[in-house]
Amino acid sequence: MAATQSLPVLVLKEGTSRTTGRDAQRANIMAAVALAEAIRSSLGPKGMDKMLVSSFGDVTISNDGATIVKEMDVQHPAAKMLVEVAKTQDVEVGDGTTSAVILAGALLKRAQELLDQEVHPTVIIEGYKKAMDKALATVDEVAFKVDPTDRNMLKEAAITTLSGKSVVAGHFERLAEMVVDAVVQVAEKQGEKYKVDLDNIRLERKKGESLDETQLVKGVVLDKEVVHPGMPKRVENAKIAILDCPLELEKTEITAKINITSPEQMKAFLDEETEMLKELVEKVAQSGANVVVVQKGIDDVAQHYLAKKGILAVRRAKRSDVEALAKASGARIVTSVDDLTPNDLGFAALVEERRVGKDKMVFVEGCKNPKAVTILVRGGSDRMVDEAERSLHDAKCVVRNIMQEPYLVAGGGAPEEEVATRLREYGRSLSGREQLAVLKFAEAMEEIPLTLAENSGLDPVDILVEIRAAHAKGQKSYGVDVASGKVDDMSKSKVFEPASVKKQAIKSATEAAITLLKIDDIIAASAPKKEKEGKGSPEEGMGGMGGMGGMGGMM
DSSP: OHHHHTSOOOOSOTTOEEEEHHHHHHHHHHHHHHHHHHHHTTOSTTOOOEEEEOTTOOEEEEOOHHHHHHHSOOOOHHHHHHHHHHHHHHHHTSSOHHHHHHHHHHHHHHHHHHHHTTOOHHHHHHHHHHHHHHHHHHHHHHOEEOOTTOHHHHHHHHHHHHHTOGGGTTOHHHHHHHHHHHHHHHOEEETTEEEOOGGGEEEEEEEBSOGGGOEEESSEEESOOOSOTTSOSEEEEEEEEEESSOBSOOOOSSOOOOOOOSHHHHHHHHHHHHHHHHHHHHHHHHTTOSEEEESSOBOHHHHHHHHHTTOEEEOSOOHHHHHHHHHHHOOOEESOGGGOOGGGOEEEEEEEEEEETTEEEEEEEOOSSOSOEEEEEEESSHHHHHHHHHHHHHHHHHHHHHHHSOEEEEOTTHHHHHHHHHHHHHHHTOOSTHHHHHHHHHHHHTHHHHHHHHHTTOOHHHHHHHHHHHHHTTOTTEEEETTTTEEEETTTTTOEEEHHHHHHHHHHHHHHHHHHHTOOEEEEOOOOHHHHHHTOOHHHHHHHSGGGHHHHHHO
């Protein structure tokens, strides 16, 4: 019996590492906090940019939180949780990704302090849940309702978002107006509320010119050229046919042979083929169309006959382009030329091929009431165009959020400080150790104004004392004014943000922190031999952030 008991029992595969208890929690929190610290310096109008170099040598320069964490080659599973927070924030509301990650990191850092004081993770989690509910209620309380069609308020919110993007500095006003025009144009009223589908605001990008040349086209820009040199390059009062079928003769499904014994038969065969293509073009012309956009191919012979009829044609258009064009022009997508009628045609005041940079593009402009529009983004370099596109994406998300949920809060860390002030009052009313967690949550919320002050070159301690004093007096909209370098009323400075962005950031960050605090055991399988030789084992990545070595090089 004694001999049996002395035998080792192998439950896990050889080479598997296991970290338990406090060590596991500490490793997870360290990893998540390290990621949050990495992107912390990119918050706010005075935030810095990050240069991210991929394993292929591709360079991305950005201060957009979601882009930074996506491009980082994050290995540690706990840090990957924060990457998910940023992605969720980006998908749900499109802005506030940096704030969400910083907040999650701050919550975990404060939780570690409580764990060191022997407070149980379950108690911290309960306290954080109560604090989150109170924080969301506070944001609702300090938010004020606006008219979703008030262009001035929409523009101020778009400017606030764009001011955090260094690449578009000096172009805020113009770009904000453009985004507001685009979103208002595609918004659809459903009952009392507005619905905005952001897919209907397309961002086409072309390197060249400068950011000043970025323009809003109330219609669609097709990254294609007119298929035949004999076709008109400009058509006014265009009647547009959209075809989801080829203007060419398809091969039969069954394999067939035709025996031709004389040149006359060959000629007759070719003539018949030409006649059939001519008939296809004739049907298109009879519908009254003078512009044809085809999702598939157009035969050379068909191109010739279309040119003779004076019809402008574009082939192999992308599915997304075709759908946007149908929404913009009011055309119906037709799957067979035989079914094409005048009622299926869309209208545009002008369809024109223009040279943009090195390429030619087809502009469809002047649609009567377009439900799809295009912003053509220009810039001096690929990286500038990329970052401008990301900035405009965030701005259109913010304007969309306000139209769908018309509540705003002041910016500059004002709502976060107000939440912190209310949570301190609320925490004192709680008995037991949960009070400690609620007070730590309040401290974590102050990380946002603190970071804004640091990134603007201000003294964070002075700013924190000032902003706390202002909120203690009931000045709810006082935040960090990075332009003047002091604590001021952000409503007067016209710095506004959607309440939905703040609420989503608090929810995502708290849920990520709670998930990581619940983990007390990390069991990591051994890596395949190749990885062990080249990349280092997962134990290294788990324990001391070795797996994020690539990230360290980027910071």
